[in-house]
Amino acid sequence: MSTHFSRYPDDDGPEQAPCGVWIGDASDLSSDWSRVDCKRCLKWKDTIMATHEAEESAIVQQMGDMAEFMKREVRQNIDRPWSEYPIGTKAHAVMGGHWLKTVHGWKWCTGSTFPTPGGDATSVTLPSPAGESQ
Structure with a gap:
């Protein structure tokens, strides 16, 4: 052995x-x-x-x-209606994952697009200003 x-x-x-x-x-x-x-x-x-x-x-x-x-990735509290967030905003789900605002709605990280993020969205990350790299 x-x-x-x-x-x-x-x-x-x-x-x-x-x-x-x-x-x-x-x-x-x-x-x-x-x-x-x-x-x-x-x-x-x-x-x-x-x-x-x-x-x-x-x-x-x-x-x-x-x-x-x-x-x-600076997260902030949800402070306005979903329709007022700019394209490129991420809405973070409490158990992981996120929605990304697009011209067609809020796209879930695995592919489907919805009118608004789900009820478990707890914070958002706004897109970087133009010209600022991440």
């Missing part, structure tokens, strides 16, 4: 170890390299760790990008 490296051994487990071996009932997983005895995992340790670090770095970068985006 071989013990393969796994970044997250407590998860349901991958079907394939990072070394390429398919995991079966006769395999164990560990995130502790001192417990890993798979020769392929040990041979590819530097590559496996570099890949893991690159994936983690990409996740952190994506989280930073999302945080920057959320900072730029």
Whole structure:
């Protein structure tokens, strides 16, 4: 029985170890390299760790990008009738998703257009003034 490296051994487990071996009932997983005895995992340790670090770095970068985006998107309370909001306004739903005001009405983020946003709209984001980038 071989013990393969796994970044997250407590998860349901991958079907394939990072070394390429398919995991079966006769395999164990560990995130502790001192417990890993798979020769392929040990041979590819530097590559496996570099890949893991690159994936983690990409996740952190994506989280930073999302945080920057959320900072730029200034939400405000609904303060007027829906018909008075300019085209490009987003109306945010309480449980996620949004409507976008278009010339034809309020388009839900998954595609359908309605005369007004739903009753669960809790805030709006006005479009940026012309010439101002987001």
